[in-house]
Structure formats: structure tokens, C-alpha cells
Amino acid sequence: MASVTGLEGIVAAETELSMVDGEKGLLIYRGYEAKRLALELSYEEAAYLLWYGQLPTEEQLVDFCVKWSGLRALPAEVKAVIDLLPQEFEMMSVLRTAISAAEETNRGTWSPSLEGALRYTALVPSIIAYRYRRSAGLEPVEPNPQLGHVANYLFMLTGEVPLPAHVKALTAYFILAMEHGMNASTFAGRVVLSTQSDMASALCAAIGAMKGPLHGGAPSEVVHMLDAIATKERAEGWLRQRLDEGQRLMGFGHRVYKTFDPRAEALREMIIRLSADDAWFELAVYVESLATRLLDEYKPGRKLYTNVEFYAAAVLRAVNMPSALFTPTFTVSRMVGWTAHLLEQAGCNRIFRPQSIYIGAMPETAEV
Structure with a gap:
């Protein structure tokens, strides 16, 4: 039996949720191109699509949003657990512990x-x-039921109603990151649920896997890179x-993607729409173009877009x-995809049990 390191190319499940076509640069959510959803829908609409398998009617969306906003308040016992955690705990560790504390016991x-x-x-x-x-010595901000999921997240962080342009940009990112x-x-979550x-x-x-820098940490490194470059004049050198x-x-x-990442294309289009005169974004666009040429x-031939x-x-x-909130924010967006996969796993469950190949020493008396 041949081994496949990292299970690359091994099919572990069938899914109706999404398709990732790395050769063609496609990301499909239940029959819709994700990049179009990101530019046209609210996060709640995209979530409804993944969870229910169809886009909501206007009436369904209103009811859905009311139900969603009514579930945001943290129970007192969860707050108490969070307050007991050491300050040096990373946010992903806090999140993992708080989710455990919020487990439905009945x-x-x-x-x-x-x-x-x-x-x-x-x-x-x-x-x-x-x-x-x-952690910052500020009073927590309670959820605002008048705001959508994305806007409310920014509101609870800052205490201020966010700019519409910021909500649109972050919504596009959230939709594009919600499932992949x-x-x-996702695999880690499905294995446990199985x-x-x-x-x-x-x-x-799933949160534990996302915490790893090879999975959830890349945006922070991009910011460090752009900060180090600082200006167009320094970029090429x-x-x-x-x-x-x-x-x-x-x-x-x-x-996965061997051509343009459709999620990057959609975010680029959204940012150009909303902040074409933003100096920092202008630098990002310039670095993208230059780096693609240099790569x-x-x-040559690697197709690194x-x-x-x-x-x-x-x-x-x-x-x-x-x-420090980049990976936790990625997690906020991915919750819909994770839970949709868990529900799908439960609907046709079989416990995961892959094989391994022993490559260690054998006792002298053992027959091979």
C-alpha cells in the first residue's frame, strides 16, 4: 500500500456545499460562484445558502436575521470563564475554551x-x-440587534457604528472565507463529529487547526511584508x-489554486470600488503586480498568483x-462553513479511520 503524505488528492467525503477547482480558478457555493456572492449578498444571505441549500426570500431573510441577532449575547457563565483565563492566552485559545464553556449540556x-x-x-x-x-481595559460593548453580523462585530470591537464601506469590504471577505x-x-471538525x-x-x-500558522496566520505576514516595503520606490529592491x-x-x-485565486479577484474588485484613492491599498495593488512579474x-512556470x-x-x-485578531476574524467568517460541514457529516456519518504504514524497526523474530 502506497502512502500519501498529508492525504493530498485523497477523497474523504462527498459534499454539496462547495467545489474548489484550482486549475480553473473556481470556488462554487451550492451552485453559485463565491466571488459573485461576495460582491452582491449580505453575509446572512450567503450563510442561509450554505445552511439551507437555497437563497432566502425577503421574508425568510428578515426572520432569519432576527433569530440570529437574538443569539449573540454571551451567557454570564461564559463571561466568567473568559475572565479567569490568563492574559497571555492567545485569542484562539480563549475562543476554543469559551466554545467549550458554551456547550449545550441538555x-x-x-x-x-x-x-x-x-x-x-x-x-x-x-x-x-x-x-x-x-484585555485592553475597556468596557465590553453589548451586541446591537439593529446591525448585521459583520457590522455588529466591528461595533462590539470599537463601540462605534462602522462605516458602510468598511462593512461592505469586510462582508466580501467574510463570504469568500466562509467555506473552502x-x-x-474543516477536516478536523468532521473527524471529531464522525x-x-x-x-x-x-x-x-477546527479552531485548534485554524490556530496553526500554516492555516490561519497568513494575512498577518502579508501586513508585515507591506509594512516593511512601505513605499513603491522600495518595493522592487x-x-x-x-x-x-x-x-x-x-x-x-x-x-490548490494554480491560476488566479477567485477570492483574491473579488476582494480586489471590492476594494477598488470602495477605496480607489487609498494610499495603502494603492501600494498593495502595486506590490501585487510587481511581485507577480518577479515570481x-x-x-518560471510555477504560476504563483x-x-x-x-x-x-x-x-x-x-x-x-x-x-492579533486576524486569525480570530478569519474564524468568525469560517464558522458557517464549519457548521455546514458538521451538519452534512451527521447526515451521512461514517467514522473516519485512515490507515498508516509502519516504517519502524521490527523484532528479529517477527515474520515479514
């Missing part, structure tokens, strides 16, 4: 529900905002030195998101 037979998916998705921004403000096939965190464990445990596994040293350019290339020069993390960094910087 469940009967094993059956993860859409109501649970909505509840956990509604709670995650509140957990992050509560911890962030408490059988990635590491044992008939509860949704909270599966989400904690900085990039060439990095490439001469054999270093990676953050925000370029993707394990083709240094690594801009990925979603590059423009995600531009969006997160535009809304003044602290870099």
Missing part, C-alpha cells in the same frame, strides 16, 4: 442541529470582542532581495483590525 441523542450551528456562529464574534475589550472545501480545520461527539467539540478541533535569499513572498501561491522571472490572504490583509488593515 442535549438528548446525538444529532447536531442547525439551531446549534446558528448559536455558535452568533456567539463567536461576541466572545472575541468581549475578551479584546476586557476539505481544508485542515465519532458522534458534539458540535462544540468538533468546533474546538525588497522583493528581489527576498527572492534572492530563497524566501517566500507571503500572499502569493496556493496549494514569473524567478520561478495572488491568493486571498494578500487582499484579506488589505481589507483587515482598512477596517483597522488589530493584527
Whole structure:
């Protein structure tokens, strides 16, 4: 039996949720191109599509949003747990612990529900905002039921109603990041749920995988890169030195996409619409164009194009998101995709049990 390191190319499940076509640069959510959804829909509409399999009517959307906003308030016991955690805990560790504390204990037979998916998705921004403000010595801001999911997240972080342009840009990012096939965190969650464990445990596994810098940490590195470049005049020299040293350019290339990342294309279009005169974004666009040309020069045939993390960094910087919250914010967006996968797993469950190949020593008496 041949081994496949990292399970690359191995089919682990069938799904109706999304399709990632790396060769053609396609990301499909239930029959719709994700980049079009990101430019045209609210986050709630896209979430409804993934959870229910269809876009909502106007009446359904109103009822759905009311139900969603009613689930945002943090229970007192969850706040108490968060307050007990050491200040040095990273936000992802806080989030993992708080989700455990928020676990529904009065469940009967094993059956993860859409109501649970909505509840956990509604709670995650509140957990992050509560911890962030408490750690900064600020009074926590309670959820605003008049604001949508994305706008309310920014409101709870800052205490101010966000600019419409910022909400639109962050909404586009959230929709594009909400689901992406059988990635590491989604797989981790499905594996845990396949044992008939509860949704909270599966989400904690997904959060643990997202915490790893190879999965959820790239936007921060893009910001560091752009900050180091600082100006157009410094760009080529900085990039060439990095490439001469054999270093990676953050925000370029993707394990799946072998052409333009459709998520990056949509974010680029959204940012141009909203902030074409923004100096920092202008630098990002310039660096993207220059870096793509240099990568083709240094690594011909590799097809290393801009990925979603590059423009995600531009969006997160535009809304003044602290870099320490980049991965937690990615997690806010991905909750819908994770929970949709958990519900799908429950609907046709079989426990995951891959094989391994032993390559260690054998006792002398053993027959091979």
C-alpha cells in the first residue's frame, strides 16, 4: 500500500456545499460562484445558502436575521470563564475554551442541529470582542440587534457604528472565507463529529487547526511584508532581495489554486470600488503586480498568483483590525462553513479511520 503524505488528492467525503477547482480558478457555493456572492449578498444571505441549500426570500431573510441577532449575547457563565483565563492566552485559545464553556449540556441523542450551528456562529464574534475589550481595559460593548453580523462585530470591537464601506469590504471577505472545501480545520471538525461527539467539540478541533500558522496566520505576514516595503520606490529592491535569499513572498501561491485565486479577484474588485484613492491599498495593488512579474522571472512556470490572504490583509488593515485578531476574524467568517460541514457529516456519518504504514524497526523474530 502506497502512502500519501498529508492525504493530498485523497477523497474523504462527498459534499454539496462547495467545489474548489484550482486549475480553473473556481470556488462554487451550492451552485453559485463565491466571488459573485461576495460582491452582491449580505453575509446572512450567503450563510442561509450554505445552511439551507437555497437563497432566502425577503421574508425568510428578515426572520432569519432576527433569530440570529437574538443569539449573540454571551451567557454570564461564559463571561466568567473568559475572565479567569490568563492574559497571555492567545485569542484562539480563549475562543476554543469559551466554545467549550458554551456547550449545550441538555442535549438528548446525538444529532447536531442547525439551531446549534446558528448559536455558535452568533456567539463567536461576541466572545472575541468581549475578551479584546476586557484585555485592553475597556468596557465590553453589548451586541446591537439593529446591525448585521459583520457590522455588529466591528461595533462590539470599537463601540462605534462602522462605516458602510468598511462593512461592505469586510462582508466580501467574510463570504469568500466562509467555506473552502476539505481544508485542515474543516477536516478536523468532521473527524471529531464522525465519532458522534458534539458540535462544540468538533468546533474546538477546527479552531485548534485554524490556530496553526500554516492555516490561519497568513494575512498577518502579508501586513508585515507591506509594512516593511512601505513605499513603491522600495518595493522592487525588497522583493528581489527576498527572492534572492530563497524566501517566500507571503500572499502569493496556493496549494490548490494554480491560476488566479477567485477570492483574491473579488476582494480586489471590492476594494477598488470602495477605496480607489487609498494610499495603502494603492501600494498593495502595486506590490501585487510587481511581485507577480518577479515570481514569473524567478520561478518560471510555477504560476504563483495572488491568493486571498494578500487582499484579506488589505481589507483587515482598512477596517483597522488589530493584527492579533486576524486569525480570530478569519474564524468568525469560517464558522458557517464549519457548521455546514458538521451538519452534512451527521447526515451521512461514517467514522473516519485512515490507515498508516509502519516504517519502524521490527523484532528479529517477527515474520515479514
